[in-house]
Structures are given as C-alpha cells and as structure tokens.
Amino acid sequence: MKALAEVKQVQKNVDEFKLGPVSLAIEAGTITALVGTNGSGKSTLLKLMMNQAKADAGNIKIHNMFVNGLNEEWKTHIAYQPQTMIGWDAFSGKALREFIAPLYPAWDDQQFNDIIQAFSVPLNKRFGKLSQGMQQKLILALTVARNTSILLLDEPTAFMDIPSKQKFIDLLIEWIESGDRAIVMSTHQVDDIMKLADYLCVLQEGKWMGTYEKETIQHMYCQFWMRDALPTESLPGEVSREGNQFITSKPEAMEAYMREHDLHCVNQKTLDLEESLSLLLNK
Numbered sequence: 632m633k634a635l636a637e638v639k640q641v642q643k644n645v646d647e648f649k650l651g652p653v654s655l656a657i658e659a660g661t662i663t664a665l666v667g668t669n670g671s672g673k674s675t676l677l678k679l680m681m682n683q684a685k686a687d688a689g690n691i692k693i694h695n696m697f698v699n700g701l702n703e704e705w706k707t708h709i710a711y712q713p714q715t716m717i718g719w720d721a722f723s724g725k726a727l728r729e730f731i732a733p734l735y736p737a738w739d740d741q742q743f744n745d746i747i748q749a750f751s752v753p754l755n756k757r758f759g760k761l762s763q764g765m766q767q768k769l770i771l772a773l774t775v776a777r778n779t780s781i782l783l784l785d786e787p788t789a790f791m792d793i794p795s796k797q798k799f800i801d802l803l804i805e806w807i808e809s810g811d812r813a814i815v816m817s818t819h820q821v822d823d824i825m826k827l828a829d830y831l832c833v834l835q836e837g838k839w840m841g842t843y844e845k846e847t848i849q850h851m852y853c854q855f856w857m858r859d860a861l862p863t864e865s866l867p868g869e870v871s872r873e874g875n876q877f878i879t880s881k882p883e884a885m886e887a888y889m890r891e892h893d894l895h896c897v898n899q900k901t902l903d904l905e906e907s908l909s910l911l912l913n914k
C-alpha cells in the first residue's frame with residue numbers, strides 16, 4: 632500500500648536530547664499512536680513532520696514531497712493540532728474560523744459546525760477565556776475542518792472530560808472511515824490507544840523502540856505464577872521476577888521449558904496493553 636507520509640531514518644538533536652533515528656510509513660486508513668514517557672520526543676517528531684523543526688539527518692515526505700523541499704504543495708495535504716496555540720487568546724472562535732478557513736481550499740464548514748455543536752463550543756468567547764478542554768475542542772474543530780488526508784494530533788484529549796473523549800473517538804472513527812486518510816497522534820491515554828490505534832510508534836527518551844501493531848503489544852508479555860520457587864538460572868524471555876512470579880516475553884518458549892524441567896504454574900495471564908506498555912517503556 633502507498634504511504635501518505637514517510638519518515639526515513641530521521642534524527643534530531645535539541646541540546647542534550649537526541650531523537651532517533653526513527654522511521655515511519657503512514658498508510659491510508661490507519662491510525663498511528665505515538666507513545667512514550669514525558670520528553671521522549673513525540674511532539675518533536677510531529678513538528679519535524681510539519682517542517683517546524685529541521686531534521687539533522689534523514690528525510691520526511693508527505694504525499695511523496697520532501698517537507699524541506701521547494702515545492703510546498705504537501706502542506707495542503709496535512710493538518711496539525713499542536714498542544715498549545717500561541718497568539719490566539721484575544722480572538723473568538725468565530726474570528727479564528729474567519730482567519731483560518733480561507734487558507735484551506737478544501738475547508739469543510741459542515742464538519743466544523745458539527746464538531747462545534749457536538750462539543751458545545753461557544754464561538755463568541757475569546758480563546759483565552761475558554762477552559763483548556765474547550766480550547767482543545769475548538770482547535771480540533773479548526774484542524775479537522777481543513778479536510779486534509781493526514782491529521783497530526785498532539786495529545787488531543789489531554790484536557791477533555793470523559794464524555795468528550797468518547798465523542799472524540801467516535802469523530803475520528805467516522806473521519807477515517809473513507810479509507811484514504813490517516814491519523815498520527817501522540818497520546819498518554821490508554822483508551823485512545825485501545826479504541827483508535829492500529830499501530831504504536833514507541834519512543835523512550837528519544838530512542839525509537841519500534842512501531843508495532845497494537846495486537847502485537849497486547850500479546851507481548853505473559854505473567855506466570857509458579858507452584859514452587861523459581862530456578863535461579865535466567866528463564867526464557869525473562870523480563871522480571873519476584874518471589875514465585877515472573878514475566879516473560881517468550882511465553883511459548885517458557886511453556887516448553889516448564890515441560891522439559893517439570894515445573895508447574897498455578898496461574899498465568901497475558902499482560903494488558905497498559906501493563907505491556909509500562910514494561911516496554913521501562914526497559
């Protein structure tokens with residue numbers, strides 16, 4: 632399948648912080664979640680994709696155009712929601728819509744109004760007077776209505792209340808339904824990942840740990856509780872141990888080992904997504 636966006640071996644140094652090399656292929660019809668601990672480089676990667684930061688190595692293409700090339704037509708294919716908007720405080724949602732809509736040839740006013748209504752965003756209030764959650768909803772409406780094929784969202788639900796998060800999830804599911812669009816979003820919300828993500832691009836302190844299908848991470852680790860004390864030697868795929876309990880990244884190899892060594896477990900479970908991500912990010 633053709634990638635709508637490609638990130639190849641990208642590296643970026645910001646003072647002491649080093650991101651990458653990281654590679655990503657964003658295909659139509661997919662949602663990729665950028666996950667990682669605070670300061671792991673998720674926002675930096677999104678900024679690089681928007682050419683708001685310059686890569687020190689590697690390259691990025693949107694619709695087959697280099698983001699740092701002379702042809703800036705790629706900008707019409709991508710919309711970006713940063714975490715904060717600088718300079719918007721004095722303007723109402725109505726005024727912001729009037730500035731922004733004419734800049735985007737494919738602007739979808741119906742979509743804008745639908746989001747505003749769904750989240751009951753007051754368009755006459757100044758941006759700076761809105762709550763953080765309400766600001767986030769207004770930015771979302773002003774981003775999604777650009778009607779591009781790629782959406783980059785930087786922690787879009789960080790300040791949203793519980794019912795709004797569900798509406799957000801429904802909105803994105805509907806938005807991506809046509810199959811010719813893609814979303815990349817950074818998030819710390821397990822619910823967003825569970826309900827939306829197809830792929831997880833995992834970053835830890837700037838190091839790219841890999842991009843995994845969500846199902847792969849959901850089956851990545853298994854926890855065993857043994858009847859007797861654990862052998863002192865390292866067990867297949869052993870990730871951690873405590874008392875008679877341990878976690879392995881190779882459950883099948885571990886089961887074979889148990890048969891071979893006549894070991895018995897009293898309980899076992901596959902770690903859920905949140906537990907697996909915590910382990911992966913603490914490695």
Ligand SMILES: Nc1ncnc2c1ncn2[C@@H]1O[C@H](COP(=O)(O)OP(=O)(O)OP(=O)(O)O)[C@@H](O)[C@H]1O
Nearest residue numbers: 645646648667668669670671672673674675676817
């Ligand atoms: N403008 C800047 N000047 C200096 N350092 C910066 C700047 N922006 C980001 N950094 C540094 O780059 C690193 C990555 O930050 P980034 O915001 O990309 O992380 P993140 O994964 O998005 O974090 P969070 O989950 O907290 O939002 C951090 O060490 C941060 O301090």
